[in-house]
Amino acid sequence: MKKSFILILLFLTYFSFGQIVHKRKLSMLGSPFEMTVVAKNTIEANAYIDMAISEVKRIENLISDWIPTTQISEVNRNAGLKPVKVSDEVFELVERSIKISKLTNGAFDISYASMDKIWKFDGSMKKMPTPEAIKKSVEKIGYQNIILNEKEKTIFLKLDGMKLGLGGIGQGYIADKVKALLQSKGCTSGIVNVSGDINTWGRQIDGKLWTVGIINPMNKNKVFATFPLENSAVETSGSYEKFVIFNGIRYSHIIDPRTGYPATGVVSVSVFAKQTEIADALATGIFVLGVDVGLDLVNQLKGIECIIVDDKGKIHTSKGIDVEKYKS
DSSP: OHHHHHHHHHHHHHHHHTOEEEEEEEEETTEEEEEEEEESSHHHHHHHHHHHHHHHHHHHHHHOSSSTTSHHHHHHHTTTTOOEEOOHHHHHHHHHHHHHHHHTTTSSOGGGGGOOOOOOOSSOOOSOOOHHHHHHHTTTOOGGGEEEETTTTEEEEOSTTOOOOOHHHHHHHHHHHHHHHHHHTTOOSEEEEETTEEEEESOOTTSOOEEEEEEOGGGTTOEEEEEEESSOEEEEEEOSSSEEEETTEEEESSBOTTTSOBOOSEEEEEEEESOHHHHHHHHHHHHHHOHHHHHHHHTTSTTOEEEEEETTSOEEEOTTOOHHHHBO
């Protein structure tokens, strides 16, 4: 009996210490990108991370509206002219984006890229834009004018000058795809962090779950709660660094695509979900919808939770989150 116990102990020790945690930080998609993987050794870990980087580049070359050769750029060039045939992957991502637009009543809208940039958050703005200028800035926005043909797999933007930008959902989608790829290649545990769009799988070497700290933007040096992530994702949208104040009202850099006015009343939104894509898109939509409407929406969605910090520093949570339980 004693001998078998020793053998089991040796077995556990070998496999727990036969792994390493390896991280790599770099800049991709114009943002910070960090991969963390658990692997047998550094060679295997670097191979996984190299696969992740290749996957990011592959998707970027499909959906970026900054790269002129992508399918999305082709769709944008043909706005008001003709439908453009795209891959199943791009078609389905745009299709899911429109579903989130409908869910949020247009607070999230991938046609926001056609917005005239009349708001400046670099300190140069001295007064509010006129109501006329604000109204004009969103004339070309409207997910209702994105026409999808399921049979032909084409996307058509009805209005000349319309433009799609997948920044509000694309990074989350990329995080999900990287995770799925590495899992399929045998990587049993890791974290992908695309500029704050975080998805996890597996556990740390000591068997504990990966954790994420949520910061109150009003006190950026302090984590107010640390949450375990079990094969799940989190995304935070914040305006604590980019905003303007006019007549005592704080206007964030996250603009309501329906009105052209920046969102008010909210400083940050963290959304927890199984997929980063959903967390990414919903965080933007909830930010625009505001505390009450945003929480009401999340409380109706299965498997979604959120934390909202308002512009007074007060913390609001959806029904399924007990902040007291995870307070740091």
